[in-house]
Amino acid sequence: MENQQTKNPEYVIEMIHITKEFPGIIANDDITLQLKKGEIHALLGENGAGKSTLMSVLFGLYQPEKGEIRKNGQVVKISSPNDATALNIGMVHQHFKLIDVFTVLDNIILGAEDTRAGFLSRKAAREKVKALSDRYGLKVDLDAKVEDITVGMQQRVEILKMLYRDNDILIFDEPTAVLTPQEIDELMQIMKNLAAEGKSILFISHKLNEIMEVSDRITVLRKGKYIGTVNTADTDKQALSNMMVGRPVQLVVEKEEAHPGEVVLDVEHFTVPSRLHHRNAVNDISFQVREGEIVCIAGIDGNGQTDFIYGLTGLEKVSGGRALICGQDVTHLSVKKRGKNLSHIPEDRHKHGLVLDFTLEQNMVLERFIEPEFQHGCFIRFNAIRAYTEKLIEQFDVRSGQGPVTRVRAMSGGNQQKAIVARELDRDKKLIIAVQPTRGLDVGAIENIHRMLVEQRDAGKAVLLVSLELEEVMSLSDRILVMYEGEIVGELNPKETNVQELGLYMTGAKRQNRQEGSDHHE
Amino acid sequence: MxxxxxxxxxxxxxxxxxxxxxxxxxxxxxxxxxxxxxxxxxxxxxxxxxxxxxxxxxxxxxxxxxxxxxxxxxxxxxNPAFMGNMLFRAMPLILTGLSVAVAYKTGLFNIGAPGQYLAGTCATLFLALSIPTSSIPAWMVWLIAFLGGMLAGALWGCIPGLLKSLLNINEVIACIMTNWLAACLVTWFFDMSSLKNVLEGTKTGYIYKTSTVIHDVIVDGVRTVAGANVPEGATVLATRGGVATSRMGLDTVFRGSQVNGGIVIAILLAVLFYIIMEKTTLGYQLKACGSNRYAAKYAGIQDRRNIVLSMAMAGAMAGTAGSLYALSGNTEFFWTTYQSLPAVGFTGIAVALLAVNNPIGVIFSGIFMSYLNINGQQLTNLTAYNEYITDVIIAVIVYLSAFSLxxxxxxxxxxxxxxxxxxxxxxxxxxxx
Structure with a gap:
């Protein structure tokens, strides 16, 4: 039935019945995606649904086993990213591809430079970039170095890169993951401007709010299969999440009133030096987390949250202050000794959380392999590890190609994260530090992890959450601490505040005098 | 599900x-x-x-x-002689191969095997030749010399390991430097020592054999050194040397070859390392550090300690290679090493590469390398060709091993x-x- 439609030239890009297989997995199973000229088309799906694979097929990184791609009704073959560029397809990757020490202008023209007698000529390029930037409202400082500008501006540079190359099909791969609420609003406006000017946009996301706000049509994938395409005007968030997950999903975290008990974590005048500059990354912060509550550290990425967690968990040295966990001073203890009362879901699952070349079962006992349950006289008890892993897989619904013996590298990001969460929560420690535990996860997985964290809280654990997602901060936490430039600038009650106020604290526009250690915060 | x-x-x-x-x-x-x-x-x-x-x-x-x-x-x-010699020559290759492979599992490239090999040789010869067998039984001297060589290699391997873990200095650079340090120190030590060969003065360079029994004697009031035949009327002060690895009956199977129990020790060590790496918590820790040092640190594994430990174990294996080769009793050691490093240390890299760093694989690739070595020797002896052809083969294989992925x-x-x-x-x- 769709084949009749495909001849229709109203579509600029059509991906017809695309099937892409990997060993053991059909990543894209007969998927059809049609992009109209001038529309914002959202591609929605859980992790591992096949969104990235489909975009990689469009961008020429993978060759599909079946199906064809058409541009303006003509069948085209895209066998490399160069082919995609030649067809005016551009992509903003989730992790920007910019050279930090180059200026904005140089980054934009890199690879498409004008030269005169072999020398770089920036004049015409500057005019063109300026014109584009005015036309679409993309404010950038052309002469600033990329390392000095904000993440939001870096993203605008990426967009200008595509426009400079006259791309008219723009792919945005999870563009809002790294932005502040204000920057997200700006991006939404930019995307609308681009579409109004006739650019066609493919917007990959699993954030329903943004998709509802900005898109015209939505295509939903689930587990590699095509579920359907709907008009945004005819649907709502609940219907979309049900399509995406395949079952009714709870979008709001349901939790009872917190009943804080004994102090579990007591941080006093904590100071961590920065590895980048001479100032302290974390400067003299003090707070407490009690059992039975979820305390969230909110803030824009790079304001000392990461350094604070490194200092608290022993990955970095602390230069001042102290931290007590369950009354024990852990400031200078080894990582292993801190682990007695502490479990840690790390921010960077690839760097700290997992040994990617190990199997799932080897990763599941990363901290526990030394316990008598898993070794006997230094010899690993393989059967015990296998049984334990199978238990966790079952309990936390960790999916992988070959079960316990799957190389973790081969697992999807969401399932890697689930494996870490399973491992850390099952260690059953008094204090749980969760740093961006739902980063890059889909609605279904987020719902699960949120539910588990609330369960841990209700079981009397103290939960310290670090999150950049405001929605998560607002819905999950019992208290919010806002961090700005290495200091805690505000303590808020999520019931009495809103996203806008939080945003003001996060950007340093507002600041509170806090009671604890207030003599040090003017 | x-x-x-x-x-x-x-x-x-x-x-x-x-x-x-x-x-x-x-x-x-x-x-x-x-x-x-x-x-x-x-x-x-x-x-x-x-x-x-x-x-x-x-x-x-x-x-x-x-x-x-x-x-x-x-x-x-x-041909029992060639077969035995093949096993004999495989012995140091297996051990240096093991040395490189073990370090690699922990994410370290041990290019320092030649230096560790020299450290092992030096320590072993000093112990084997200077402890009098007249006061301590020869087998005990052998054991002391063997363990001493192993320990010296381990200590020499520790140096790049410590530099890496404490100061984050690239182990490849540190290994290259410790190689030449070892080469010069060994020459200096022997030059100063009384262990220089005075028995076979006709040979160029100084050579030592552990199997040779040496007597410190006094003849006519003058203190001197004598070989197996003590001059008439001399007073024997001490007897040294005569310490060689047991042949374990292998000489009856491989008649006319140099083979001795060293090959058995090498194979046992390879099996031991396989067990350590695959079956124990130590191997698990080492591999975790090698694959992802940050994750290891996050999990409370002492990454610094494991890097030093891994290099020490690697050094111990290369040291054992030198030790067992020196203790064969029928080998010679040219102690003026300051100009060139022992090739067997570098060949260990090829052995490990061909075995994809698997300790059991190292046994076979070590034997294979020495098989090519004997073939090359026979090529020179019995045909119009020479042994360099087998070097070409080894070079191609090493090159392709890098492409094995x-x-x-x-x-x-x-x-x-x-x-x-x-x-x-x-x-x-x-x-x-």
Missing amino acids: IIMNKEPFFQRDGVRTLMASLISILIGMLSGVIVIVIVGLTNDSISTGGIWDGIRMVFLGVFNKGRDAATGALTFGF IIKTWLGRKAKKRKAAGVSADRKGEVRG
Whole structure:
């Protein structure tokens, strides 16, 4: 039935019945995606649904086993990213591809430079970039170095890169993951401007709010299969999440009133030096987390949250202050000794959380392999590890190609994260530090992890959450601490505040005098 | 909920790795054959029969029994002397290969095996030759010398390990520097010592044999050193040397060869390291550090300690190689090492590479390297060709080993294609989650 439609030239890009297989997995199973000229088309799906694979097929990184791609009704073959560029397809990757020490202008023209007698000529390029930037409202400082500008501006540079190359099909791969609420609003406006000017946009996301706000049509994938395409005007968030997950999903975290008990974590005048500059990354912060509550550290990425967690968990040295966990001073203890009362879901699952070349079962006992349950006289008890892993897989619904013996590298990001969460929560420690535990996860997985964290809280654990997602901060936490430039600038009650106020604290526009250690915060 | 499909034999990771190594060997051997043919065809003095002899010798040199006295044709069969020598020469190669492989599992490239080998040799010779066998039984001196060599290698390996873990200095640079430090120090130590060979003064350079029994004697009031035959009327002050590894009966099987119990020790150590690496928590920690040092640190594994430990174990293996070679009793050590490093240390890299850093694989690749070595020697002795042809083969194999991942991927793709053609219909039914 769709084949009749495909001849229709109203579509600029059509991906017809695309099937892409990997060993053991059909990543894209007969998927059809049609992009109209001038529309914002959202591609929605859980992790591992096949969104990235489909975009990689469009961008020429993978060759599909079946199906064809058409541009303006003509069948085209895209066998490399160069082919995609030649067809005016551009992509903003989730992790920007910019050279930090180059200026904005140089980054934009890199690879498409004008030269005169072999020398770089920036004049015409500057005019063109300026014109584009005015036309679409993309404010950038052309002469600033990329390392000095904000993440939001870096993203605008990426967009200008595509426009400079006259791309008219723009792919945005999870563009809002790294932005502040204000920057997200700006991006939404930019995307609308681009579409109004006739650019066609493919917007990959699993954030329903943004998709509802900005898109015209939505295509939903689930587990590699095509579920359907709907008009945004005819649907709502609940219907979309049900399509995406395949079952009714709870979008709001349901939790009872917190009943804080004994102090579990007591941080006093904590100071961590920065590895980048001479100032302290974390400067003299003090707070407490009690059992039975979820305390969230909110803030824009790079304001000392990461350094604070490194200092608290022993990955970095602390230069001042102290931290007590369950009354024990852990400031200078080894990582292993801190682990007695502490479990840690790390921010960077690839760097700290997992040994990617190990199997799932080897990763599941990363901290526990030394316990008598898993070794006997230094010899690993393989059967015990296998049984334990199978238990966790079952309990936390960790999916992988070959079960316990799957190389973790081969697992999807969401399932890697689930494996870490399973491992850390099952260690059953008094204090749980969760740093961006739902980063890059889909609605279904987020719902699960949120539910588990609330369960841990209700079981009397103290939960310290670090999150950049405001929605998560607002819905999950019992208290919010806002961090700005290495200091805690505000303590808020999520019931009495809103996203806008939080945003003001996060950007340093507002600041509170806090009671604890207030003599040090003017 | 998860469908566990047992992979077919040729799809398994280990099998594909093994196949990739075997293919490297095959291509290397074929290149050797091609070189032999080209040299033979372009050289007037080599006949077709000569080319055929060369080819046979490359593959079967270990099994040759010399030329038939009557016809002059090569004869082949079980040759205990060559077989034994092959095992004897494999011994240090297995150990240095093990040294490189063990460090690699922890993510370290131990290019310092030559220096650790020298440290082991030096310590062993000093202990074996200076502890009087007249006061301590020879087997105990052997044990002390053996363990001393192992320890010296371990300590020498510790240096780059410590530099890496404490100051984050690249272990490759530190290893290269410790290699030459060892080379110069060993020369200096022997030069200062009283262990220089005075028995075989006709030879150029100073050589020592541990099997030689030496007596410190006083003849006519003058203190001197004598060999096995004590001069008449001399007073024996002490007896040294005569400390060699037990032959463990291998000399009766491989008659006329240099082989001794060292090869057994080397194989046992390889098996031991396999067990440590695959079955114990220590191996788990080392591999975790090697694969992802940050994750290891996050999990409370002491990454710094493990790096030092790994280099110490690697150094101990290279030291053992030097120690056992020196303790063979029938080998010679030219102690003026300051100009060149022992090649066996570097060959260890090739051995480990060919074995894909698997300790058990190292046993076979070590034996294979020494098999090529003997073949090359026989090529020089009995044909118009010389041993450098086997060096070409080794070079090609090492080169291809570096590509083994590509060969492995290629093998995987081939198998998949075959499977896709046959059972593509079944794959539709595959369920995820």
